[in-house]
Amino acid sequence: xxxxxAIARPAxxxxxxxxxxxxxxxxxxxxxxxxxxxxxxxxxWRGFPAAVATATxxxxxxxxxxxxxxxxxxxxxRTPAFFHAEADEVLPALLAQLRAPEPLLVGHxxxxxxxxxxxxxxxxxxxxxxxxxxxxxxxxxxxxRRARERYETGGLRERMARHxxxxxxxxxxxxxxxxxxxxxxxxxxxxxxxxxxxxxxVQGSDDPYGTLEQIDRxxxxxxxxxxxxxxxxxxxxxxxxxxGTVLRALTEFSAGxx
Numbered sequence: 001x002x003x004x005x006a007i008a009r010p011a012x013x014x015x016x017x018x019x020x021x022x023x024x025x026x027x028x029x030x031x032x033x034x035x036x037x038x039x040x041x042x043x044x045w046r047g048f049p050a051a052v053a054t055a056t057x058x059x060x061x062x063x064x065x066x067x068x069x070x071x072x073x074x075x076x077x078r079t080p081a082f083f084h085a086e087a088d089e090v091l092p093a094l095l096a097q098l099r100a101p102e103p104l105l106v107g108h109x110x111x112x113x114x115x116x117x118x119x120x121x122x123x124x125x126x127x128x129x130x131x132x133x134x135x136x137x138x139x140x141x142x143x144x145r146r147a148r149e150r151y152e153t154g155g156l157r158e159r160m161a162r163h164x165x166x167x168x169x170x171x172x173x174x175x176x177x178x179x180x181x182x183x184x185x186x187x188x189x190x191x192x193x194x195x196x197x198x199x200x201x202v203q204g205s206d207d208p209y210g211t212l213e214q215i216d217r218x219x220x221x222x223x224x225x226x227x228x229x230x231x232x233x234x235x236x237x238x239x240x241x242x243x244g245t246v247l248r249a250l251t252e253f254s255a256g257x258x
Contacts, residue, residue: 004025004054007024008020009022011063012097013094017072018064018071018072019042019068020061020062020063020094021042021061021062021063022061023050023052023053023060024053025056025057027059029059030058030104030125032052032060032104033063033095033100034048034049034052034060034063034106035106035115036064036068037109038109038110039068041064041070042062042063042070043069044069045062047243048247052106052250055250056251058254061098061103063098066090067166067169070165077176078173078176083188086114088121088122091114102123103124103125104124104126104128104254105127106128106250107129107130109131109132112129112130112132115127116132116188116191116195116218117191119195120194121191121194125258126197127198127199129200130203130239131202131203131204131236131237131238132201132215132218133188134187135188136184136186136187143209147175151175156171193221193222195221195222195223195224196223199222199227200253201219201229202239202246203230204230204233204234204236205230205232207235208235208236209236231245
């Protein structure tokens with residue numbers, strides 16, 4: 001069977017264009033909506049959306065947040081409040097446009113944090129969180145500082161420019177928030193305690209951006225059923241490092257959901 005082909009879906013929020021694509025699937029089941037990492041975009045999911053669509057039979061929607069991929073840049077520089085704005089303002093508006101009510105949210109890294117906040121305040125069919133962040137760890141900040149050095153002097157900007165119309169907006173919209181001293185006390189544990197949806201937690205054992213304490217804290221707080229998968233040897237992108245393991249877990253998790 002040939003892989004499904006992504007179809008561009010015109011979308012905008014706040015009058016600013018958002019890059020969005022859809023892979024077709026069963027309209028009778030809730031869509032899978034992918035929320036990318038801090039430096040991610042539609043294209044940087046690589047083959048994962050098509051693999052999810054094939055394995056689950058569901059519609060799969062991916063989009064690039066403002067300032068990422070081919071989306072327009074945000075109207076103002078990011079602040080630590082952007083996680084909640086994305087979850088409670090941008091995502092609901094986008095889901096309505098893309099005909100994806102109460103989806104199965106699959107978030108990676110910052111996208112997983114946004115998905116968690118959304119699920120705390122809005123109904124969802126399920127929640128799959130890959131390498132999520134719910135607290136700020138020192139090793140996360142150390143790795144982001146290293147990434148900033150690579151961006152300024154090591155060629156990371158040139159590599160990002162292949163995937164983002166505005167690599168500066170994408171990079172600084174991520175790094176400046178995380179390295180803001182006001183962000184040090186950030187926590188989503190209260191939001192996790194409000195989640196009642198079934199939740200899948202996926203973390204690489206060798207993730208340089210977060211320890212297992214991230215998923216430990218989520219598991220301790222959410223009120224719905226939880227499945228936990230630690231992918232041995234995987235880093236911050238276990239869905240790319242070990243796609244078979246993550247896809248199998250996601251397929252089994254979603255099988256019993258509407």
